[in-house]
Amino acid sequence: xxxxxxQLSVVVLGGGTVGTQVVRLLDEQADDLAARVGARxxxxxxxxxxxxxxxxxxxxxxxxxxxxxxxxxxxxxxVELMGGIEPARATILRALGGGAAxxxxxxxxxxxxxxxxxxxxxxxxxxxYYEAAVAGAIPLLRPLRESLAGDRIRRVLGIVNGxxxxxxxxxxxxxxxxAEALAAAQQLGYAEADPTADIDGLDAAAKAAILASLAxxxxxxxxxxxxxxxxxVTAEDITAAREMGFDIKLLAIAERIGSNGTTGVCVRVHPTxxxxxxxxxxxxxxxxxxxxxxxxxxxxxxxxRGAGGVPTASAxxxxxxxxxxxxxxxxxxxxxxxxxxxxxxxxxxxxxxxFVHLRVLDQPGVLASVxxxxxxxxxxxxxxxQKGEGDQAELLILTHPGRESDLAATVxxxxxxxxxxxxxxxxxxxxxxx
Amino acid sequence: xxxxxxQLSVVVLGGGTVGTQVVRLLDEQADDLAARVGARxxxxxxxxxxxxxxxxxxxxxxxxxxxxxxxxxxxxxxVELMGGIEPARATILRALGGGAAxxxxxxxxxxxxxxxxxxxxxxxxxxxYYEAAVAGAIPLLRPLRESLAGDRIRRVLGIVNGxxxxxxxxxxxxxxxxAEALAAAQQLGYAEADPTADIDGLDAAAKAAILASLAxxxxxxxxxxxxxxxxxVTAEDITAAREMGFDIKLLAIAERIGSNGTTGVCVRVHPTxxxxxxxxxxxxxxxxxxxxxxxxxxxxxxxxRGAGGVPTASAxxxxxxxxxxxxxxxxxxxxxxxxxxxxxxxxxxxxxxxFVHLRVLDQPGVLASVxxxxxxxxxxxxxxxQKGEGDQAELLILTHPGRESDLAATVxxxxxxxxxxxxxxxxxxxxxxx
Numbered sequence: 072x073x074x075x076x077x078q079l080s081v082v083v084l085g086g087g088t089v090g091t092q093v094v095r096l097l098d099e100q101a102d103d104l105a106a107r108v109g110a111r112x113x114x115x116x117x118x119x120x121x122x123x124x125x126x127x128x129x130x131x132x133x134x135x136x137x138x139x140x141x142x143x144x145x146x147x148x149x150v151e152l153m154g155g156i157e158p159a160r161a162t163i164l165r166a167l168g169g170g171a172a173x174x175x176x177x178x179x180x181x182x183x184x185x186x187x188x189x190x191x192x193x194x195x196x197x198x199x200y201y202e203a204a205v206a207g208a209i210p211l212l213r214p215l216r217e218s219l220a221g222d223r224i225r226r227v228l229g230i231v232n233g234x235x236x237x238x239x240x241x242x243x244x245x246x247x248x249x250a251e252a253l254a255a256a257q258q259l260g261y262a263e264a265d266p267t268a269d270i271d272g273l274d275a276a277a278k279a280a281i282l283a284s285l286a287x288x289x290x291x292x293x294x295x296x297x298x299x300x301x302x303x304v305t306a307e308d309i310t311a312a313r314e315m316g317f318d319i320k321l322l323a324i325a326e327r328i329g330s331n332g333t334t335g336v337c338v339r340v341h342p343t344x345x346x347x348x349x350x351x352x353x354x355x356x357x358x359x360x361x362x363x364x365x366x367x368x369x370x371x372x373x374x375x376r377g378a379g380g381v382p383t384a385s386a387x388x389x390x391x392x393x394x395x396x397x398x399x400x401x402x403x404x405x406x407x408x409x410x411x412x413x414x415x416x417x418x419x420x421x422x423x424x425x426f427v428h429l430r431v432l433d434q435p436g437v438l439a440s441v442x443x444x445x446x447x448x449x450x451x452x453x454x455x456x457q458k459g460e461g462d463q464a465e466l467l468i469l470t471h472p473g474r475e476s477d478l479a480a481t482v483x484x485x486x487x488x489x490x491x492x493x494x495x496x497x498x499x500x501x502x503x504x505x
Numbered sequence: 506x507x508x509x510x511x512q513l514s515v516v517v518l519g520g521g522t523v524g525t526q527v528v529r530l531l532d533e534q535a536d537d538l539a540a541r542v543g544a545r546x547x548x549x550x551x552x553x554x555x556x557x558x559x560x561x562x563x564x565x566x567x568x569x570x571x572x573x574x575x576x577x578x579x580x581x582x583x584v585e586l587m588g589g590i591e592p593a594r595a596t597i598l599r600a601l602g603g604g605a606a607x608x609x610x611x612x613x614x615x616x617x618x619x620x621x622x623x624x625x626x627x628x629x630x631x632x633x634y635y636e637a638a639v640a641g642a643i644p645l646l647r648p649l650r651e652s653l654a655g656d657r658i659r660r661v662l663g664i665v666n667g668x669x670x671x672x673x674x675x676x677x678x679x680x681x682x683x684a685e686a687l688a689a690a691q692q693l694g695y696a697e698a699d700p701t702a703d704i705d706g707l708d709a710a711a712k713a714a715i716l717a718s719l720a721x722x723x724x725x726x727x728x729x730x731x732x733x734x735x736x737x738v739t740a741e742d743i744t745a746a747r748e749m750g751f752d753i754k755l756l757a758i759a760e761r762i763g764s765n766g767t768t769g770v771c772v773r774v775h776p777t778x779x780x781x782x783x784x785x786x787x788x789x790x791x792x793x794x795x796x797x798x799x800x801x802x803x804x805x806x807x808x809x810r811g812a813g814g815v816p817t818a819s820a821x822x823x824x825x826x827x828x829x830x831x832x833x834x835x836x837x838x839x840x841x842x843x844x845x846x847x848x849x850x851x852x853x854x855x856x857x858x859x860f861v862h863l864r865v866l867d868q869p870g871v872l873a874s875v876x877x878x879x880x881x882x883x884x885x886x887x888x889x890x891q892k893g894e895g896d897q898a899e900l901l902i903l904t905h906p907g908r909e910s911d912l913a914a915t916v917x918x919x920x921x922x923x924x925x926x927x928x929x930x931x932x933x934x935x936x937x938x939x
Binding site: 092096100103104106107202208209210213214217218219220221222223288350353365366367368369370371372373374375376379381382384385386387388389390391392393397400401402403411 | 526530534537538540541636642643644647648651652653654655656657722784787799800801802803804805806807808809810813815816818819820821822823825826827831834835836837845
């Protein structure tokens with residue numbers, strides 16, 4: 072294997088876990104990478120906030136807190152792993168403007184301001200890649216952007232947050248409450264001390280926006296996503312779901328809705344009943360998966376680790392190799408075109424099945440009055456099961472898919488019904504697919 | 506959406522199901538594709554063997570049996586869907602030599618002579634893509650070639666033949682024999698009248714060769730693959746496996762073996778016990794999946810439809826879009842470099858766990874003598890379970906991973922043992938992974 076004469080300079084911004092692993096992999100696999108790229112990749116600097124901190128595996132002379140100086144050195148590739156909106160945004164714009172290809176794992180930034188970054192990359196004629204921003208190590212965005220480019224995607228269903236999937240898997244396996252499962256996840260390091268971004272679905276919403284943008288060639292930002300987290304999911308919900316043959320998963324859903332002139336995109340994150348036989352039901356613990364339904368390809372699923380320094384570094388490195396190859400070839404990869412620009416539709420326009428769990432007074436006529444409320448709002452019942460008797464009677468109701476906006480109306484109607492003691496839970500349901 | 510001025514000519518060779526679907530999709534999604542590619546894709550001819558046959562959806566004036574004439578027309582892209590070695594091989598070489606990018610679904614040809622085709626593409630400076638050759642609609646080869654390019658792959662485990670997976674799933678679900686399940690699959694059109702290529706593992710072996718070549722940057726051909734099909738799998742094997750917590754799957758396995766100076770690649774196809782908790786166990790019916798274990802990415806799985814005209818056409822179209830984009834940009838995609846050229850190792854050098862199912866005489870000392878045979882050949886027993894008594898006693902034995910070559914020796918030793926009535930089944934086992 073002859074060493075290529077050419078070399079490309081790589082600047083890594085961010086000296087955390089992922090940054091350290093990226094530098095390590097670039098070093099350890101230098102020969103392999105050189106063969107794959109056709110040029111040696113040389114790390115010329117690692118930008119960090121705190122130069123005093125020890126960073127084993129990174130040669131000290133590479134470390135600097137002078138980000139401007141690093142960008143002034145005119146690198147071929149800039150790998151942004153600082154996270155957050157600023158100074159990441161300004162730094163990436165400066166790197167692109169200076170003609171560097173940029174690889175980032177910054178989901179918050181891409182979900183908020185991806186369009187501006189893409190424009191800057193396009194103007195400069197350089198690549199902007201962010202495979203690691205969604206579902207960590209799973210090669211997902213590139214297939215979505217390239218392999219399925221000749222297909223028409225109908226729906227994307229993603230388990231894209233490992234923390235919440237771990238919590239829900241634990242609740243299912245042990246019967247524990249949400250609070251107990253969260254505490255266990257925090258103890259194991261699967262959940263942060265402040266778990267808000269994960270359990271309230273915000274992290275998943277950022278990823279949903281990115282997936283939707285790529286799948287539907289439409290600019291979707293974080294603010295376009297309807298979000299409901301898993302705080303309200305109870306052990307009782309999980310048991311009831313299991314009895315009906317479902318797992319509860321926090322899904323990021325991006326969907327093309329309507330037809331002809333009224334086609335739009337609806338993007339949302341919420342706890343969802345998934346049939347046990349669906350491939351997403353088998354995605355347990357902190358694993359991630361993205362399930363895509365396309366006109367021609369049918370059902371396709373991508374599965375793997377969603378987080379962790381080394382898996383994320385692997386995704387970053389894949390992007391680095393792609394950008395480096397393009398640079399050697401004097402070209403760029405395909406653009407994230409948002410040429411379709413479909414309108415963003417509110418969650419109310421989506422169609423979904425519902426699962427409604429009620430505590431009712433076991434009296435003659437109660438089923439009829441409950442069924443009446445569903446009928447009144449145009450919600451069609453698929454199955455109704457009674458559990459227990461007397462004061463403890465419960466109704467487990469599954470509906471056929473119907474308009475999301477009818478759900479609130481139906482549930483409000485049920486709450487007004489004297490014979491309904493309590494609406495124990497209301498959750499959306501996805502079907503088997505086709 | 507303004508129509509791009511530029512256009513690219515596309516010649517489709519083969520007017521079967523996939524060819525017809527490709528032409529249909531190119532036509533139906535012309536505007537979308539033009540926006541994605543930056544040029545209109547215009548089908549200028551469809552080469553078929555029998556021009557008399559009706560082909561709904563293809564304009565009759567496009568159809569011709571003059572393949573040479575089509576290639577003489579100097580097309581930008583040639584889509585080869587004729588299958589078989591010749592004339593596909595000569596035609597592709599001619600197309601590449603003439604400067605056309607080539608997209609093919611021809612797994613037999615790529616597995617046999619991929620290296621020569623790649624050389625021809627490289628010399629001509631054009632793309633050669635074949636996403637549809639392995640696992641139909643699943644975007645798999647591009648991620649393997651590009652997204653995981655910065656990683657080091659240890660092992661690829663694939664369910665890459667839908668027919669055999671359907672048969673094994675049926676045997677498991679209904680308790681039917683292999684012959685009954687095959688007949689059912691034939692009736693449903695999942696298996697051909699002559700099912701040899703599928704059930705003897707030959708189709709899977711071709712795909713294993715392609716996967717191994719890409720994963721390990723090494724030229725692996727069909728002849729390098731050790732193959733064992735599913736003809737010998739019995740209902741008894743499936744029941745025994747289930748009792749031990751396993752599913753039986755026909756796996757294509759490509760593995761990097763050894764370390765330092767002695768690293769090589771071992772590629773094989775055989776029925777394998779897969780733990781029920783492994784993501785591959787959930788791949789049922791005619792679905793395909795490829796599970797990849799990489800140093801950095803960890804475990805990654807790709808799941809979807811492995812066959813069918815429309816799903817396969819989707820994969821072909823993804824390649825067409827990629828090749829067309831590169832053509833517009835005046836570049837080519839990354840090469841399938843076989844720079845590593847690791848030696849191909851025989852199956853005997855692989856390490857695997859074994860499952861051995863024996864009928865024994867229930868006499869004192871039988872366990873000891875059976876265990877003795879394992880010990881003699883260095884095979885370490887993980888669990889031994891006795892079922893039944895007297896004449897009907899059975900032993901279900903699982904071993905720890907050991908050298909594949911010790912398996913034959915151990916089994917031969919067991920057959921010579923007087924107290925062993927019958928070796929009911931011997932099968933390889935994969936572990937949970939890490």
